[in-house]
Amino acid sequence: MNARQPSPDTEARSTEASDRYLAVTHEVVNQPPALENYNLYLQDRALQEAVRREGADWAEAGLDRFGALCGTAESIELGFLANENKPVFHSHDRFGHRIDQVNFHPAYHQLMTRAFEQGLHSSPWTAPRAGAHVERAAKYYMHSQVEAAHCCPVTMTFAAIPSIRKQPELAAAWEGRILANSYDARNLPDADKGSVTIGMAMTEKQGGSDVRANSTRAWPVGQPGPGQAYELVGHKWFVSAPMCDAFLVLAQTESGLSCFLMPRWRPDGSKNPWQVQRLKNKMGNVANASSEVELRGALAWMVGEEGRGVPTIIEMVAMTRFDCMIGSAAGMRQAAAQALHHCRHRSAFGQRLSTQPLMQNVLADLALESEAALAYTMRVARALDNQHLEHERLLARLATPVGKYWICKRTPNHAYEAMECIGGSGVMEDCILPRLFRESPVNAIWEGSGNVQCLDTLRVLQRDPEALDAFFREASEARGANPHFDRFLAQLQNDFADTGELQYRARNLVDRLAVLMQGALLLRNAPAEVADAYCASRLQHNGGQNYGNLPRGINPKAIIQRATPVVD
Ligand SMILES: Cc1cc2nc3c(=O)[nH]c(=O)nc-3n(C[C@H](O)[C@H](O)[C@H](O)COP(=O)(O)OP(=O)(O)OC[C@H]3O[C@@H](n4cnc5c(N)ncnc54)[C@H](O)[C@@H]3O)c2cc1C
Numbered sequence: 001m002n003a004r005q006p007s008p009d010t011e012a013r014s015t016e017a018s019d020r021y022l023a024v025t026h027e028v029v030n031q032p033p034a035l036e037n038y039n040l041y042l043q044d045r046a047l048q049e050a051v052r053r054e055g056a057d058w059a060e061a062g063l064d065r066f067g068a069l070c071g072t073a074e075s076i077e078l079g080f081l082a083n084e085n086k087p088v089f090h091s092h093d094r095f096g097h098r099i100d101q102v103n104f105h106p107a108y109h110q111l112m113t114r115a116f117e118q119g120l121h122s123s124p125w126t127a128p129r130a131g132a133h134v135e136r137a138a139k140y141y142m143h144s145q146v147e148a149a150h151c152c153p154v155t156m157t158f159a160a161i162p163s164i165r166k167q168p169e170l171a172a173a174w175e176g177r178i179l180a181n182s183y184d185a186r187n188l189p190d191a192d193k194g195s196v197t198i199g200m201a202m203t204e205k206q207g208g209s210d211v212r213a214n215s216t217r218a219w220p221v222g223q224p225g226p227g228q229a230y231e232l233v234g235h236k237w238f239v240s241a242p243m244c245d246a247f248l249v250l251a252q253t254e255s256g257l258s259c260f261l262m263p264r265w266r267p268d269g270s271k272n273p274w275q276v277q278r279l280k281n282k283m284g285n286v287a288n289a290s291s292e293v294e295l296r297g298a299l300a301w302m303v304g305e306e307g308r309g310v311p312t313i314i315e316m317v318a319m320t321r322f323d324c325m326i327g328s329a330a331g332m333r334q335a336a337a338q339a340l341h342h343c344r345h346r347s348a349f350g351q352r353l354s355t356q357p358l359m360q361n362v363l364a365d366l367a368l369e370s371e372a373a374l375a376y377t378m379r380v381a382r383a384l385d386n387q388h389l390e391h392e393r394l395l396a397r398l399a400t401p402v403g404k405y406w407i408c409k410r411t412p413n414h415a416y417e418a419m420e421c422i423g424g425s426g427v428m429e430d431c432i433l434p435r436l437f438r439e440s441p442v443n444a445i446w447e448g449s450g451n452v453q454c455l456d457t458l459r460v461l462q463r464d465p466e467a468l469d470a471f472f473r474e475a476s477e478a479r480g481a482n483p484h485f486d487r488f489l490a491q492l493q494n495d496f497a498d499t500g501e502l503q504y505r506a507r508n509l510v511d512r513l514a515v516l517m518q519g520a521l522l523l524r525n526a527p528a529e530v531a532d533a534y535c536a537s538r539l540q541h542n543g544g545q546n547y548g549n550l551p552r553g554i555n556p557k558a559i560i561q562r563a564t565p566v567v568d
Contacts, residue, residue: 032345035338035567036076040142041067043565044333046371046526050378051138053525055385056131063138066118070142076432079147081107082287083435089279089289100264100276101187102243102289109185111150111287115143116183116195121157124384126179133384137377140326145334148327148439149287153197153241155327159319160198163248163259166304166312167227170261174246189265190245199244200316201236201262201293208238209452211250211257211310216295218251218260218302226302230260232295238446242276242291248313249300255307262300274298284438317447321404322380324443328411329373331443335418335436336370339363340564342422353421354560362421362548364556367563368534369414369547371526372518373407379521394470398460399517402471405453406514408444415440417547454506457513461502468496471513478520482532485519488539492516515539527562529555 041047041063051063069075085105093099115121120140124132144151157178164178165171180195190196207213216234224230232251239247246263266272273296280290304312340363343353353359380403383396419426419433426433444450460467472493479486492512502509515538522531533554542551550556 030347032342033567034073035341035565036071036073038071038565038567039064039067040070040145041138043067043071043337043567045562046374047138047141047333049525050374051134054131054134054378054382056134056138058131059135059138063135063142066139067142069114070146075146078107078111079287079432079435080430081105082111082147082150086286087279087289089276089291091276098271098275099187100242100271100274102276102279102291104185104243104287104289108150108287109183111143111147112153112185113183115151115154117181118143119181120151120154121197122179122181125158125161126181128385130385131382133381134378137326137381140323141330141333141374141377144327144330145337147287148331148436149285151323151327152285152288153199153244155320155323156200156241156244156316157196157198159316159323160200160248162315162319163303163313164198164261166315167261167301169227170301170303174261185243187243187264189267189269190263191265191267191269193245196245197241197243199239199241199247200313200320201239201247201249202313203238204235205237209449214250214252214257216249216251218253218258218300220253221299224253224302224306226305228302230300230302231297232260232262232300233297234295236293236295238280238290239276239293240288240290240446242279242289242293247274248303248316249295250309250313251295251300253306257309258306259303259309259312260300261303262295262298266299272298284435284440285442286438318400320447321400321453322377322384324447325373325377325380325400325403325407328408328440328443329370329377331411331436331440332366332370332373332407332414334432335415336363336366336563337565338426338431338433338436339366339418339421340560341567342426344564344566346423354564357556358548359421360556360560361550362417364533364554364559365537365547365550366414366418366421367559368530368537368550369410371530371563372515372522372534372538373410375521375525376403376407376514376518379517391470391473394464394467395474397464398457398467398471398513401448401453401456401460402510402513402517404443404448405450405457405510409450411443412437412440414547450507454510455503457510458502458506471517475516475520478523481523482519482535482539484535484539485516485523488512488516488519488535527558529558530562533559 082105087102087104090101123136177196182195184193184195202211204214218230218232221229249260249262275294277292346353380399383392386392415437519535519539522534537550
C-alpha cells in the first residue's frame with residue numbers, strides 16, 4: 001500500500017468524524033423513486049386493451065409515443081408549474097386602455113400547445129374514421145393525467161364544433177381556424193390569427209342549471225334571425241378560459257333563449273365590450289382561469305334557430321360531458337397509479353405495503369374503480385364513432401348523462417383514498433395528489449351537476465324510451481357470466497318497470513345503471529379476476545362503505561399487478 005493512501009480503518013474513522021462534524025443525521029431510505037420517465041400508454045394495460053377493443057388499434061404507435069412524452073419528468077413538471085403560478089388578470093394596460101388580459105405561466109401555454117398540436121380539440125372532426133373518438137379519448141386521458149385544468153379550453157374548443165355547424169356560414173368562417181392543430185395565445189383580433197379557441201358562457205348569478213332564467217338580452221343590429229348580428233347586454237357568472245377568441249353565449253331575444261357566437265374582438269379590430277370583472281378564486285382547477293364577465297353591447301351572431309338556444313348549445317354540452325368522463329377517469333388512473341407505485345416501494349412493519357392483505361384490499365379496490373371508469377368511457381367513445389348506427393346513437397344518448405354523473409362523482413373519494421395510501425407525504429403540495437383531490441369535484445359540478453344528469457337521464461327515458469332498451473341490450477351481452485350480475489340486471493329491469501316517484505329515486509336508478517354497465521363491460525372484456533372482483537364488490541352489498549371492502553375469494557394481487565406502473 002502506498003504510504004500516502006489512508007488505510008481502510010483510517011478512512012472509516014475519518015468519514016465518521018466528518019459525519020459528526022457535518023451533523024449528518026440520517027440516510028434517506030424507504031422512499032419510492034419519483035413516478036416519472038415512464039410511458040403512460042405502455043404502463044397501462046387496461047388502456048391498451050380498451051384502445052384495441054374499441055377500434056383504435058391503428059393509433060397505437062402514436063399513443064405509445066405520446067404516452068412516453070406525457071410521462072417525462074419535464075412534462076410532469078409543466079403540470080406543477082402551471083398550478084403553482086396562478087393566472088393573473090389585468091383589466092387595463094398602464095395607459096388606461098381596457099385590455100381584459102389574463103396572463104398565464106409559460107408552462108400553461110406549453111401544455112396548451114401540446115394539446116392543440118396533438119389534435120385533442122380536432123381529430124374526430126378533421127379525420128373521422130372508426131376509432132377516431134377512441135384515439136382522441138386515449139390521448140386526452142393521458143394528457144390530462146399530467147395536468148387537468150388547462151384541458152377545459154381544449155374541450156370547449158373541441159365541443160363547439162357540433163353547435164357552430166348549426167349555422168353553416170359561421171362554421172365556414174370559423175371552422176378552419178378552430179380545427180387548426182396549433183395554438184396561438186396572443187390577445188389579437190381573431191382575423192389576425194391562424195388558430196382560435198372557443199369558450200362557453202351560459203351560467204348567470206340567478207341560475208346555472210336552469211339557464212332559462214338567463215337575463216342577458218340580445219338586440220338585433222339589423223335584421224333579426226339565425227346568422228344575424230346582435231348586441232348583447234348582461235352578465236355571466238362563470239366564464240372559464242376568458243382568453244378564448246370567441247364564446248358561445250346564451251341570451252334572451254323576444255322569442256326566448258337563443259345561442260350566439262361572440263368574438264373577443266369586433267371585425268373592425270376594436271375590442272368587443274365583453275369585460276372581465278374578476279377571476280374566480282377556485283379551490284381547484286387553478287391553472288385554468290375562470291371569470292365573471294359583463295357584456296356591454298357585445299357584438300355576436302345568432303347560431304341556430306331563434307329561441308332554440310338550449311337545443312343548439314346542448315350539442316356542445318353533450319361533448320363536454322363526455323370529456324368530463326374522460327377527465328375524471330384519468331384523474332382516477334393517475335391517483336391509482338401513484339398509490340400503487342408508492343406501495344410497491346414503501347415498507348411498513350417489515351414488509352412492502354403492496355404485499356400486506358389490508359392494503360392489497362384497498363389498492364385493488366382503487367384499481368378496479370379506475371379500470372371500470374375507463375372501460376365505460378371508452379365504450380362511449382366507440383358509440384360516438386358510430387352515430388350512424390341506431391343502437392350506438394341510443395346508447396351514447398343515455399350512457400353520457402349516466403356516465404358523467406357516476407364517474408365524476410366517484411372521483412373525489414377515490415383521490416382522497418389514494419392520498420391516504422401515500423400517507424402524510426400524499427398531503428404535501430410537491431405530490432400530485434393534492435392537485436388531483438382539488439380537481440376531483442369540478443367535473444361533477446360543471447357541465448350539469450349530479451342531479452341535473454339524473455334529470456337528463458329521466459328526460460331520455462321519457463323522450464327516447466328505446467335508449468333504455470339499447471342500454472339493457474348492451475348490458476345483457478354479459479348475461480350468464482356471473483351470478484351477481486344476472487341478479488342485479490334482473491332486479492334493475494324490474495325496478496324500471498315501477499314508474500312511481502322517478503325523480504325521487506333517480507340517483508338510485510342512475511347509480512345502478514352505471515355499475516351494471518361497468519360490470520357488463522368488465523365481464524365481457526377484462527381478465528376474470530378484475531370482472532369477478534368488480535361484480536362481487538359492486539353488484540352485491542356486504543355492508544362495507546369505504547374502499548377496501550372487497551370480499552374474500554378474489555385475487556387482489558393479480559388486480560394490483562395489472563394496474564401498477566413499474567418504475568424502479
Ligand atoms: C370551475 C368552474 C368553471 C365553470 N366554468 C363555466 C363556464 O365556462 N361557462 C359556464 O356557462 N358555466 C361555467 N361554470 C358554471 C357551472 O356550469 C355551474 O356552476 C353549474 O351548471 C351549476 O349551476 P349553479 O352553480 O348555478 O348551481 P344551481 O343551478 O343553483 O344548482 C345547485 C344544485 O342544485 C341542483 N339542482 C338544480 N336543479 C335541480 C332540480 N331540478 N332538482 C334537483 N336538484 C337540482 C344542482 O345539481 C346543484 O347540485 C363553471 C363552474 C365551475 C365550478
